[in-house]
Amino acid sequence: MSGTPLPSALEVREVVEGLLGREVDVLTGGPMVDPAGPGGAVVAEYISDQMQLAAIIVVDVPFAARAGAAIALMPSRASEEDVAAEEISDVLLENASEILNVMASLFNVEGAPHLRLNAVHAPKAALPVDVAPWVMAYVPRLDLECDVSGYGTGGMSVLVLQS
Known part of the structure; x- marks a missing residue:
């Protein structure tokens, strides 16, 4: 069994577009989404069947609100x-x-450990001690700017902690 893969920007776009039923433009090289920044961020933690934190997705308030409305x-x-x-x-x-x-599906590929969403932390909420140090870490990560057609842009960071 191999480690959890970091999804590509194309894979992220396809999952989000499929969920929203509308076009989503995704640009790589966006800034890291910082939960301590203005407005905070929504932080999702994904764990393995062995209950180990394996991946995190952080979305800023603009993306969370716009995708949530879409x-x-x-x-x-x-x-x-x-x-x-x-x-x-x-x-x-x-x-x-x-x-x-649903974005947990990005991590669940053949030969990799099965991951599931464990918790979603609201903006400005205190993050658990096992999650907080990772959100701005230089681990395998994908920092994206996402533009939801008809709604606007927002940021997303996808991090893999076990590779």
Whole structure:
């Protein structure tokens, strides 16, 4: 069995587009999404069947709000209010959490350990001590700028802790 693979930007785009049912442009080389930055970030932790933290996806409030609105077919103005306030409503956070749950499929390839979503941490929430040091670490990672057609842009960082 090999380690958990870092998905490509194309794989991330295909999963997000499939979920949202709309075009998503993904650019590599975006800034690292920092949960300590303005507005915070939504942090999803993925664990193996052995209960070991193996991957993390961090999305900024603009991406979480815009993707959360898009998946529910809500008007874009619903997400723009959250983006302007640098916070995310419970409804949009729940929708973003569903997207992050399905994104576990990015890590589950043949020969790699099975990963599942363990927890989603809301923006500005204290991160567990086993998660916090990793979100800005220089580990295998993909830092993306994602533009959801009709909704706008946001940032995403995908990190693999075991390779």
